[in-house]
Each structure stands twice: as structure tokens, then as C-alpha cells.
Amino acid sequence: MSGILDTVNLRTQMVGQNRLELLLFGLETNQRYGINVFKVREVLQCPELTEVPRQTTAIKGMAHIRGETIPVLDLSEAIGRHPIPDEDLSKTFLIVAEYNRRTLAFMVRKVDRILNTQWDQIMAPPKEIGTENYLTAVFEYEGKLVEILDVEQILADLYPMPTDVSDEVATSEVRARAREHHVLIVDDSAVARNQMQRSLEDLGVKVSVANNGRQALSLLKGLLDKDISVEKLFLMVISDIEMPEMDGYTLTSMIREDQRMSGLHVVLHTSLSGGFNVSMVKKVGADGFLAKFNPNELAGVVVNRIRQVEQG
Incomplete structure (x- = not known):
């Protein structure tokens, strides 16, 4: 674990043609999930959180990390799974990531490893599962499917964004x-x-x-x-x-x-x-x-x- 915590920032500086590096992590089941390392700023054990008034319980609070105050999202609860109990928060990890100019921390149960692969090894989810889900891709690793979550969809549900173009731009x-x-x-x-x-x-x-x-x-x-x-x-x-x-x-x-x-x-x-x-x-x-x-x-x-x- 210490190797992952120490090297995530270094790995995020790497980029290659059609190349993908995934940080594998787990939530409340044995299912493995992946997140693009290039989206990850750092991984750390969950510090003490500051509670905030909130409309959704998926937001666990605010973490103070390197001079920033960052919202912490229980990723398991956000995708409709069982939430992490409050008494277990100190045993969890935060994946601090940047999406759409927003910095936030995803709370997860465990962080596994960094896996080097290629985008052409990544598959779109089967059409049979429909569109009402948070999957954007899947791939096979060690005989099992790893799921890559559609974080844009998760954040859009939590923080809806306007799509109208202003009259100043679109005269x-x-x-x-x-x-x-x-x-x-x-x-x-x-x-x-x-x-x-x-x-x-x-x-x-x-x-x-x-x-x-x-x-x-x-x-x-x-x-x-x-x-x-x-x-x-x-x-x-x-x-x-x-x-x-x-x-x-x-x-x-x-x-x-x-x-x-x-x-x-x-x-x-x-x-x-x-x-x-x-x-x-x-x-x-x-x-x-x-x-x-x-x-x-x-x-x-x-x-x-x-x-x-x-x-x-």
C-alpha cells in the first residue's frame, strides 16, 4: 500500500499513445473498480472529516488536505450501494481526483494496485445492461471483470450543470x-x-x-x-x-x-x-x-x- 501512496503523483506524469494506467480499488464488495491514474492527484488514508449540512448523505464531509478544503464523497453510496458506516471512516482511503475543474475526494474501502494496460483492451459495457447505470467501461483482469465508473455521470447527478449558452456568446x-x-x-x-x-x-x-x-x-x-x-x-x-x-x-x-x-x-x-x-x-x-x-x-x-x- 505504501508504494501506491508514494508513487501515484509520479505515475500521473506519464502519458502514451492509447495507453492507460488504472488505479484499482474496492468498495463494499469484492468487485474491483478502476479509475484513470491521470485523474488522480493522490491517495491517502481518510483524515478526520468536518461535517457539513448536506442534501445527500453520500457527501460525508470536508477534508482539509494540503491547504485545501475538499468535499469527500462516499463512492459506494453514490452509486447506490451500502454506505460506509461512520465508525469505519478512519479505516478508509481517499482518492483525491480532479474532474471538470472540480477537486474532490472519493472515499473507498481499499486501494489495490496500479495496472498498466491499453485503451484497446477496454470494452464498452454490454448493451444488455441498459443505460441506467454508472458504468463507462469494463475490462478483464485475472479472470474477472474490472468496472470503470462513469464519474461524470455520478457528479452530474450530485451537481447538475447548466447547458444553456449565454446570449452574449450565442447572439x-x-x-x-x-x-x-x-x-x-x-x-x-x-x-x-x-x-x-x-x-x-x-x-x-x-x-x-x-x-x-x-x-x-x-x-x-x-x-x-x-x-x-x-x-x-x-x-x-x-x-x-x-x-x-x-x-x-x-x-x-x-x-x-x-x-x-x-x-x-x-x-x-x-x-x-x-x-x-x-x-x-x-x-x-x-x-x-x-x-x-x-x-x-x-x-x-x-x-x-x-x-x-x-x-x-
């Missing part, structure tokens, strides 16, 4: 011009796709969606095989970075390697934090980077691209 003139354009959104999180789609449709653009990089690449190549120019069809592609089967870095690289769509405008977005994202954006040839999710900033990126296209 009537901008909305009229936006109706002539089409954007492809790529994201494995259903809540993230829906948030972006609602915001961009509020702006006025037509939106198509894909669940991961492999699906998006298949869609683009299918259009090309029908002699449809995707550079003319789509104003831009806005893709998540961390996705099962094919991540956003690899998708961008594949787009740039295909001469038929090498000029397609690609913006990568992510809930991750850190300067390494910007350097990787440049390395794979993406045209921009966007920290998600803010409806006005998302719309602003699209509006700027519309102006670029109209100016030739």
Missing part, C-alpha cells in the same frame, strides 16, 4: 450562421455527450455523436468510402481523450495519417488537469484543447471555428 446572428454547420462529438460518457449536444444544439449547429475513437474513425471512413468529404461535412470534431477501444490521441493521429481527412479540424477535450495534455495535443496534431465542461467555452470554440471558415 441571434451567431445562431443563424451556426445552423449551416455540423459538429461531430466523440465521448464515451453518455452524460458528457448529452451535455455537449444540448449546448451545441442550443447554439444552433447540427450534431452527430460517437461513443469512442474507434466508432468515430469508422464513421468518418465510411463517409469517405462513399466519396463524401468529411472536411466539408463537419465543421470540426470535438473528441474526449480517455475512451475505451481507441482514445482521442490515437483518433487524432489516425485522422492526420489519412490524406483524405488530414485537414479535418480536431479539438480534444478532457476532464483531466495538467500541462501534459497541451503538449500531447500538439504532438498528435490536434488543433486545440478544451477543458470540459463549460457551455460558453464549448460554444466559443465552435463560434471561433465558424469565423475561421467564413474568413477562408
